[in-house]
Amino acid sequence: xxxxxxxxxxxxxxxxxxxxxxxxxxxxxxxxxxxxxxxxxxxxxxxxxxxxxxxxxxxxxxxxxxxxxxxxxxxxxxxxxxxxxxxxxxxxxxxxxxxxxxxxxxxxxxxxxxxxxxxxxxxxxxxxxxxxxxxxxxxxxxxxxxxxxxxxxxx
Amino acid sequence: xxxxxxxxxxxxxxxxxxxxxxxxxxxxxxxxxxxxxxxxxxxxxxxxxxxxxxxxxxxxxxxxxxxxxxxxxxxxxxxxxxxxxxxxxxxxxxxxxxxxxxxxxxxxxxxxxxxxxxxxxxxxxxxxxxxxxxxxxxxxxxxxxxxxxxxxxxx
DNA sequence: TATTGTTATACTCTATAACTATA
DNA sequence: TATAGTTATAGAGTATAACAATA
Numbered sequence: 001x002x003x004x005x006x007x008x009x010x011x012x013x014x015x016x017x018x019x020x021x022x023x024x025x026x027x028x029x030x031x032x033x034x035x036x037x038x039x040x041x042x043x044x045x046x047x048x049x050x051x052x053x054x055x056x057x058x059x060x061x062x063x064x065x066x067x068x069x070x071x072x073x074x075x076x077x078x079x080x081x082x083x084x085x086x087x088x089x090x091x092x093x094x095x096x097x098x099x100x101x102x103x104x105x106x107x108x109x110x111x112x113x114x115x116x117x118x119x120x121x122x123x124x125x126x127x128x129x130x131x132x133x134x135x136x137x138x139x140x141x142x143x144x145x146x147x148x149x150x151x152x153x154x155x
Numbered sequence: 156x157x158x159x160x161x162x163x164x165x166x167x168x169x170x171x172x173x174x175x176x177x178x179x180x181x182x183x184x185x186x187x188x189x190x191x192x193x194x195x196x197x198x199x200x201x202x203x204x205x206x207x208x209x210x211x212x213x214x215x216x217x218x219x220x221x222x223x224x225x226x227x228x229x230x231x232x233x234x235x236x237x238x239x240x241x242x243x244x245x246x247x248x249x250x251x252x253x254x255x256x257x258x259x260x261x262x263x264x265x266x267x268x269x270x271x272x273x274x275x276x277x278x279x280x281x282x283x284x285x286x287x288x289x290x291x292x293x294x295x296x297x298x299x300x301x302x303x304x305x306x307x308x309x310x
Numbered sequence: 311t312a313t314t315g316t317t318a319t320a321c322t323c324t325a326t327a328a329c330t331a332t333a
Numbered sequence: 334t335a336t337a338g339t340t341a342t343a344g345a346g347t348a349t350a351a352c353a354a355t356a
Contacts, residue, residue, distance in 0.1 A: 230323095231324070231325070231326090233324095233325080234325085256332080257331080257332060257333085258330095258331060258333070259332090
């Protein structure tokens, strides 16, 4: 046990020092590993992490406002504009003036968007299984639960 | 159980759908929450997450090569250059030609760098305590352990 | 007066390829 | 031929401020 501790503190044979006890560092690293593998898994689909998140939330709340979708995903209004345009131009999302509020846009997923979500989901599930191959299903669920509680702490 | 699931699935009153079961999404969100609070906590110090990671690893392995430090932190050679320059110009790190390999740079932390690390560490600990206030110490340790195992899965 | 979406802009992080100087 | 560091560059994520239209 003690012998292993020395090894766990190493990255590429180099000791991380205090860094190894900081959750923020590990969150950053693990997130980076995930993103990298996600991109690989999605190659050719034109879908990135943010785009899939938007598709998913719009599919679950048809007619949702651009701003509301962004808020739920912690994406700023200003940054939503080009992301939604990207999805609209790809034919995956429809953007219509909201019937009840002429300032807002009501978003819906097109049939092509629904198909795309299904296709991506297959790839994403395989990707997650790959990256989390070192964790049991229970551990993966525990990780998600812990992360949810960290998220809840945002302002 | 089933009743709670509906509530947990919400972000800002909006259901996330399948997204909520994807570890990658939560990793991304939690990491973002951390980064944001980290930046706030470090305001005025001139230190960002990457810079602190570099300082920490160099402090732990005085004389380490620029490339080796980068590899341990998963920072590409090309991106290390300006980061190290930044730390050198801030007077926190010294960059000398390695005595045994004239291609390489041996990095060491200056006395000012050591002080800076201590100052930052205070702030970082307070920042982590704040963000992880919803988790017990055991849960925080469990989270770190799970994240380490995800990192280990990188190529 | 507040909110929705928009534009413009800037900074950081990450990635790739091509170069040089040493080994 | 391989490695250490460099330069240049590009794409993506995120942040802020100011504006128009509508509520």
